Amino acid sequence: MQVTSSVRAPLVTGGKKAKDVTQDICRQVEGAPTRAWVVGMIISLITLGFGAFCLGSLWWEGLGLWGLNKTIGWSWDITNFVWWVGIGHAGTLISAILLLFRQKWRTSINRAAEAMTIFAVLCAATFILAHMGRPWLAHWALPLPNTYGSLWVNFNSALVWDVFAISTYLTVSLVFWYVGLIPDFATIRERAKGTRRFVYGMLSFGWTGSAKDWSRYEAVSLVLAGLSTPLVLSVHTIVSMDFATSIIPGWHTTIFPPYFVAGAIFSGFAMVLTLMLITRVVFKLEDYITIAHIESMNKIIVLTGSIVGVAYITEFFIAAYSGVPYEQYAFINRAFGPYWWAYASMMTCNVISPQLFWIKKVRTSIVWTFILSIIVNIGMWFERFVIICTSLHRDFIPSSWAMFYPTMYDVGVYLFTFGFFFTCFLLFAKYFPVINMAEVKAIIKSSSENKKSH
């Protein structure tokens, strides 16, 4: 039996019992699609369609359709890649790190956050494939035997590390998510009839809920959490090394790994909040995703946002202190050069606005949280744009200086990933249990309003 202090706010409100959990979560899986869902789906599919046209054109015609030039070889593509990977990090943080820390509030949000991780990493992968220009040769990034020698890939390159990091992260997150879904699919299976029973039966892998299987399931969850924790930290570390191992002023910085990881968690939690605030209203899950959950996530946002703020200032200080003129110029140009507006947006959105969460009224307000969660993600997009584009645009020789102007295809591929992300998330929200029923039932006795005394 688990003991929880009576001082702690209940994690599940409304006097819910295990049977209510099943009812409430299965309701939208079993019911007809709502009007809001259908409208959302149509908008997502239209966005996806336009994006697919842009992506298809890009692959057909070549990377010349993008606004890249000789000086700026990485811009929106890599910005968007890093942005999406960063967003993905919150899901693993919630499901793995909070599991190891025995934070029970994770149970209501981990399922949707992990789904978000998987879809976000797929969006990120889209930019890698788009950036390759010839995606049919994507397997060249792997050390496969070939007729050139065999000439192997360069394992000294951070880009090759990234191939391994992202693919490991995607597949391990997928497996972690699916193992958690198996018992909940069994619950839906036992409530269903006909074809639906067959489909959810297949998805549930024939789970019966025997004590032996649960014992193994718990062992698997714990070890997967233990493996995913260093994995999630390593992934954004390696992404940051794509920049940090280069010699470009503004990229060649040793604080990048922790700075990127904090930024990733920061933007990921903001995206989780954006999605969950909508989901909880549309699916009437206010008793499971409570103000206490929102407040906890906002506290993580203010913490990671402050870490990111300290990192920005440290970068500036180190540039000045290093005495390296190239480094100093890169940072002065960042703040006062032609891209000052991107830098100012980044500073406002990421450093100043999350500080509002120190005020309890703000961090427990749904409207404020929703607005700030979107501002944070805008800020985090600008952060990646500032790092990538402003470091490149003034090359070592002034004759090579350039500006980046996005074309329809830069915007289009970004829209493609939005369409893809929301299509996947809407399908998930409709056909999969959005809250981990088994885990919520397991904490309901110790952490709900109707605690029994022993």
Added chain:
Amino acid sequence: MKEHQDYILGVYDDEDVLVEAVGKVREAGVKIKEVFTPFPVHGLDTALGYKYSNLPVASFIYGATGTITALSTMIWMLGFDWPQDIGGKGHIALPDFIPITFEFTVLLAAHGMVLTFLIVSNLFPWNYAPKMFDARSTDDKFVMAIELDSNSKMTADAIRSVLRESGATEVNDFKDEAHK
């Protein structure tokens, strides 16, 4: 052989009552076939006398395989099969090999363990209609299944009364027709 297998099911409402009941039922000399719960109940596996799963050990072995494979492959490829002179640096740059070694270790440890879990628990899509003693055990009830054949020393009525005394809210009979 009999046409079917007979079971007695004890249905419980509360996880703490269940864990205590498992102890009481086993003390009374009744062999429990299996217990079915809607969520993982802490302490249930030890109450049933199950040993802690060996899956973490398996995971370690898969992970170690990954470490050795990744590291030796990279050393062989860049150090021996096709050494490249990059700025006169050593061919076997060990620090550069650490990220991929780590990722590959995690890859094999995670997937190997999950695959082993699915195999030992026989969880596969083609088992879409498993035998369920009581469908409510995926909702909010805890179901203890007792096989009559493996408790031939006791009468069915004696088992029923043991279950009731242990706190079961319902005691039901179950005939497994599929069993031959």
